[in-house]
Amino acid sequence: TNVLDANTAIAEQNRQFFAAKGVFVLNLMSAPGAGKTTILEKTIEALKDQIRIGVIEGDICTTRDAERIAALGIPAVQINTDGACHLDANMILRSLQNLSLEDLDLLVIENVGNLVCPAEFDLGEHYKAMVISVTEGNDKPTKYPLMFKESQAILVNKLDLLPYTDFSLEVLKQDLETLNPQAQVFPISARTGEGVVAWSQWLVELASSIK
Amino acid sequence: TNVLDANTAIAEQNRQFFAAKGVFVLNLMSAPGAGKTTILEKTIEALKDQIRIGVIEGDICTTRDAERIAALGIPAVQINTDGACHLDANMILRSLQNLSLEDLDLLVIENVGNLVCPAEFDLGEHYKAMVISVTEGNDKPTKYPLMFKESQAILVNKLDLLPYTDFSLEVLKQDLETLNPQAQVFPISARTGEGVVAWSQWLVELASSIK
Ligand SMILES: Nc1nc2c(ncn2[C@@H]2O[C@H](COP(=O)(O)OP(=O)(O)OP(=O)(O)O)[C@@H](O)[C@H]2O)c(=O)[nH]1
Ligand SMILES: Nc1nc2c(ncn2[C@@H]2O[C@H](COP(=O)(O)OP(=O)(O)OP(=O)(O)O)[C@@H](O)[C@H]2O)c(=O)[nH]1
Ligand SMILES: [Mg+2]
Numbered sequence: 001t002n003v004l005d006a007n008t009a010i011a012e013q014n015r016q017f018f019a020a021k022g023v024f025v026l027n028l029m030s031a032p033g034a035g036k037t038t039i040l041e042k043t044i045e046a047l048k049d050q051i052r053i054g055v056i057e058g059d060i061c062t063t064r065d066a067e068r069i070a071a072l073g074i075p076a077v078q079i080n081t082d083g084a085c086h087l088d089a090n091m092i093l094r095s096l097q098n099l100s101l102e103d104l105d106l107l108v109i110e111n112v113g114n115l116v117c118p119a120e121f122d123l124g125e126h127y128k129a130m131v132i133s134v135t136e137g138n139d140k141p142t143k144y145p146l147m148f149k150e151s152q153a154i155l156v157n158k159l160d161l162l163p164y165t166d167f168s169l170e171v172l173k174q175d176l177e178t179l180n181p182q183a184q185v186f187p188i189s190a191r192t193g194e195g196v197v198a199w200s201q202w203l204v205e206l207a208s209s210i211k
Numbered sequence: 212t213n214v215l216d217a218n219t220a221i222a223e224q225n226r227q228f229f230a231a232k233g234v235f236v237l238n239l240m241s242a243p244g245a246g247k248t249t250i251l252e253k254t255i256e257a258l259k260d261q262i263r264i265g266v267i268e269g270d271i272c273t274t275r276d277a278e279r280i281a282a283l284g285i286p287a288v289q290i291n292t293d294g295a296c297h298l299d300a301n302m303i304l305r306s307l308q309n310l311s312l313e314d315l316d317l318l319v320i321e322n323v324g325n326l327v328c329p330a331e332f333d334l335g336e337h338y339k340a341m342v343i344s345v346t347e348g349n350d351k352p353t354k355y356p357l358m359f360k361e362s363q364a365i366l367v368n369k370l371d372l373l374p375y376t377d378f379s380l381e382v383l384k385q386d387l388e389t390l391n392p393q394a395q396v397f398p399i400s401a402r403t404g405e406g407v408v409a410w411s412q413w414l415v416e417l418a419s420s421i422k
């Protein structure tokens with residue numbers, strides 16, 4: 001469609017800009033409330049002495065998520081989409097005026113909470129990562145396949161709630177093996193900290209790999 | 212926009228058709244995995260001997276949800292949107308060919324799991340209801356306000372998980388009082404059955420009120 005073609009052209013521009021500045025860019029997606037911001041808080045606490053991190057937050061409205069990130073002492077920019085259910089490359093391009101990319105090693109873009117449209121819009125990122133919460137049910141990969149197929153990393157969050165749900169980690173891993181065998185799967189609990197080290201190390205290695 | 216105007220015209224057509232057939236229509240929305248289908252299963256079990264119920268299921272792909280409903284012995288139709296992140300009035304109009312509305316008292320339309328766009332598209336329903344799970348966090352009403360504002364009923368699901376979260380039912384009720392004081396709030400657990408009777412009775416009264 002014309003909308004996606006125009007978006008891809010701007011995404012390419014963003015990608016070249018990110019490469020010129022030597023910053024690794026991750027597009028983090030999920031359904032609303034899966035735990036993206038909480039995972040980011042834990043990840044930043046684990047990594048902020050090793051690498052320089054910045055965050056772009058995307059939400060329909062409010063600055064709540066950017067405020068949570070800024071409270072950790074790192075650069076955070078809030079985009080309000082005013083109704084659009086996903087971020088696009090042009091919104092990212094415009095928000096870059098508020099960030100000094102030369103001071104960053106890793107830039108995480110937290111997308112709008114939505115399991116559908118964000119996966120269709122290239123923002124110029126290196127990698128896509130998504131979060132699924134064990135409370136959402138085992139059927140999400142087959143019912144909402146695109147985001148699971150497009151992501152290089154899939155974080156399975158809220159493991160601490162697993163004993164109180166009918167969710168099967170085994171069934172999920174089998175479904176992901178079928179849909180996206182290359183994806184790295186990170187079982188995690190942003191509440192207890194379980195799995196945060198493995199996920200954070202994967203990010204540090206990626207951010208270092210483009211230097 | 213032209214898209215919404217065209218949609219509203221078809222929604223009006225649907226609404227007149229529903230009135231002529233004497234069937235009460237509910238548009239049920241939520242984020243993915245909040246528990247819409249599980250709540251419907253419990254509601255149908257509680258009501259199927261009192262009123263005649265039919266369900267239209269809306270999903271990106273698969274027929275999983277319609278199969279869960281059909282297994283209860285009531286009419287269920289599956290719409291696959293092939294990528295669209297919400298149902299619209301035309302999809303509903305086309306699906307009505309597969310339902311005998313004259314045999315129904317209540318028609319529930321389970322929308323695509325998405326906290327954003329479904330609230331913008333009138334389907335011709337009498338009422339909108341939405342589900343929020345206690346695992347999604349207290350900030351959803353302020354971050355995704357439209358659906359909370361538009362709904363006549365707000366079900367707060369997965370109460371059984373409340374002890375394991377940082378969610379406050381009090382804070383939620385205060386936020387809903389500000390955003391939508393007319394909405395009926397139904398604390399519920401589709402897993403334990405808590406709150407299902409009050410919700411089901413509200414539905415029966417509405418379905419009877421239009422006879
Ligand atoms: N039990 C448990 N709760 C968690 C965990 N991670 C996040 N939460 C809770 O889940 C809710 C939502 O977390 P957020 O981090 O705000 O989710 P989000 O994906 O950023 O939400 P949006 O930005 O609105 O899409 C909050 O109440 C968190 O406290 C976890 O590992 N375990
Ligand atoms: N603990 C607990 N789990 C629940 C409850 N209600 C639903 N679930 C679980 O939540 C997951 C999702 O439930 P569904 O009913 O499929 O959710 P949905 O809103 O219909 O999902 P979509 O149609 O994909 O948007 C499943 O694993 C259910 O077993 C509840 O009250 N308590
Ligand atoms: Mg967030």
Ligand SMILES: [Mg+2]
Pocket residue numbers: 247248249276321
């Ligand atoms: Mg469902």
